[in-house]
Amino acid sequence: MDPRSEVLLRQAELFQGSLLIAGAPADGLLAELPQAQAWTWHAGDQAQLLGRFPGRCHHGVDAPQVPFDSAVLFLPKSRELAAYLLNALASRLAGRELYLVGEKRGGIEGAAKQLQAFGKPRKLDSARHCQLWQVTVDNAPVAQPLESLAERFELALPDGPLHVVSLPGVFSHGRLDKGTALLLDHLQNLPSGHVLDFGCGAGVLGATVKRRYPQSQVTLLDVDAFAVVASRLTLAANGLEGEVISGDGIDAAPQDLSVILSNPPFHTGVHTHYQAVEDLLAKSGKILRKGGEMRLVANSFLRYKPLIEAALGNCETRAEAQGFKIYRAIRG
Template identity: 75%
Template sequence: MDPRSEVLLRQAELFQGPLLIAGAPPDGLLAQLPQAHAWTWHAGDHALLESRFVGRCHCAVEPPAVDVPTAVLFLPKSRELAAYLLTTLAARLQGGTLYVVGEKRGGIESVARHLQAFGKPRKLDSARHCQLWQVSVEQAPQAAALHTLAKQFELSLPDGPLQVVSLPGVFSHGRLDRGTAVLLRHLEALPEGHVLDFGCGAGVLGAAVKRRYPGSHVTMLDVDAFAVAASRLTLAANGLEAEVVQGDGIDAAPLDLEVILSNPPFHTGVHTDYQASENLLQKSAIHLRKGGQIRLVANTFLHYKPIIEAALGNCQVLEEADGFRIYQATR
């Protein structure tokens, strides 16, 4: 069980009534809190929770319409996302109680100053390298519309400026990350057809490809609901249309693809996780049509070439720059 869930269950008597758990981990916590509902924005976590607790799970950028006097936030790594979630939950809890649980290395010790805006916070527990905080919401804030928290910036590309819109919690929020910047230099001579932007984030690659190759059908896929929402905003800001899908990894992608483009993720919260990226490489041949191509960027310390060669029988490095490599392989 997640150590944060273990800390909650040390105070289980506080959580037996109607309850909303935001950022709920995909463990057995809900089995011990029978009146709790889960809110997550991670497609994989939602699928696991829904398979065990049917009808008690919600996956979106906004909380479900359940009337509860108590909520628990599993503190996310992103400070911007944490601020949005705290405000959104507290706005619904006038006279109710908000709890926040998180790992010390995830920033839980700094949460008290955020909670002071709602009431008088107190630390209830500290164990498993985690802390549990509580505040009775005496001053419920005004909920902020998510789109008002978006950050927009402009990229200068060879075919003109591209507007990018990102949301709290999305990778590289409000700026272009160095890996994607390198990959944007290698969009020439892409086969036209069905293109997948895997781990689309704010939609930089998918939007750039759709504008450069308007005849291609572009699918943008991410596990995170905030990334999916940001990608749709980026497309709209540039007058572009593409398919945007929330799903858990390459298994959620279409088949018979002409191109897979990716700056694949390898972090989950405060923990390092390579599974989604390695699954992408290992299963790329299943999703590419004969002659289809994968082109991706990765940190130089990640040993992806042998995995790509094992899956597709070939792999070349197009460029190595700024601590990144561009890999290309053909099925």
């Protein structure tokens, strides 16, 4: 069980009523709290929770419209996302209890200061390298529309500026990361057909490819609901059409692809997690059509080339700069 869940269960008497667990991990916590419901924006966690607790799980970027007498937020990595989520929960909890739980290495002590906007926070527990905080919501805020928190910026590209809309919690929020910038410089001569932007984030790669290759069908895929919304906003901001889907890894992708593009993630919260990338590489040969191409950027220290060669039988390094490499492989 997640250590944060273990800390909650040390105070289980506080959580026996109608409770909303925001950012709920995919563990057995709901089994221990029979009146609780889960809210998650991670497609993989949602799938696992639905399988075990049907009817008690909600997925998306907005707090579910279900009644709850108290709520607990599992602290996300992004401070901006935490602020949005705390605001959304506190706006529904006037005079009632809001809890925050997180790992010390994840910055729980600093994040707990955000509770001061609603009342007087107090630390209830510290164990398993985690802390649990509580506040009675004496100052209930007005819920902030998510889009009002968007960061909008332009990328100067050879075919004109690209408008990017980023949301709290989305990878490289409010800026272009170095890896994606390098891959944007190496999108020449892509095969026509169906293109997948895997781990799309704010949709920079997918939008760029759709504008540059308008006859291609473009699908953008991310595990994070906030990234899905951001990608749709980015496409709309540029007058582009594309399919944006939420799914847990490459198994959620369409088949018979002409191109897979990715700046693949390898972090989940504060933890390093390579499974989604390894699955992408291992299964690329099954979802690429013959002659289809995978082109991705990765930190130079990550040993992806042997994995790509094992899946597709070939791999070349197209470029290397600022600690990143561009890999290209073709399905024979």
